[in-house]
Amino acid sequence: MNKKEEKFRNIIKNNEDRIMGICRYYSINDDDQKDMYQEVLINIWKSMDSFRGDAQISTWIYRVAVNTAMGFANKEIRRQKIFLDEKEYALQNFVDIHENSVKETEKLFQILENQINQLSVIDKIIMTLVLESVNHKEIASVVGITEPNVRVKIHRIKNELKENLKSKIEIILS
């Protein structure tokens, strides 16, 4: 086993969940997720020689995963839809789900998913990273903008989503 191969295996072993976490947002079924996961692995392999260690390995992985998922370096920028996979904590970011019934919560998931999909490409990416609990510094490093800029963007997106969800909840409950 050569050095590159060994390094590659270690990276994958230690970051499998991280890569899969991102792939789940960008693909609806298991087959698509598997395909995207493989594509990310291929691009990790291709980019390995350029890893100089000046960024955290997790940041590096997120960059490869997001650039792959969105097709930023390919021949098309994918009109990528985000799938929330009914993650409770995703919804908890915006509303108190304990106040709602299961049926209402399901509806809210759908609404949140729709709202996120109406965001701009960059805002969508930022939201997936927020929902993956990536810190602001790391998000800034993945996207390539400043940390204060990330904070402003997250604040704006969350407020927009909260406002929209609030009005939808009122409709559901009435």
Next chain:
Amino acid sequence: MKNIRKNYNNIDELIIDMQSKENKFKKIFKVIQVVFFLFIFIYAAIFLTSRNGAYIMAGGCYIIAFILFIIYAHKYLKKYEAINYSEPIKKVLEEAELRYRKYNFDILIVLAGVLFINAATLLVLISKFSDRYTSLNIVIVVEIVFFIIIVIAWFLGVLTWEKDNKPIWLSIKKVLKELEE
């Protein structure tokens, strides 16, 4: 993810495939290099050994043109095969924006190569047919032919860019604008 057709059963298969693809890329470039070096050798043998000064100059022009084509092929393959996915999104997009522009600096290398071929062709034809035609007549005919070829190539290039690359370039510009907002 329709572009992924192969499903790897395990990581070993993926590594083997990646290594073979890397070797394939290196092989493609080697073949291109060998073909152009062969041209350089053949043209050097034909023209540089001539006693005719115009032929020697033409040989020099052909060789420079082939070297320029090798440089372009190298830059082209490197650019498209070695895209770095681990850069920040903004940088990846900025690099992609440059790659998908209608005109880029690299095309000047090809244009320079074509001009050297043009000069070499002129030198050879003037030397060969100077007893039958005036130099001016030869220059006019050769330049008209080259001009038509360059215009057709440019037109086809622009059409291809409008169809394939313009939509990508516009999407990249849009996302970059979003980043600045």
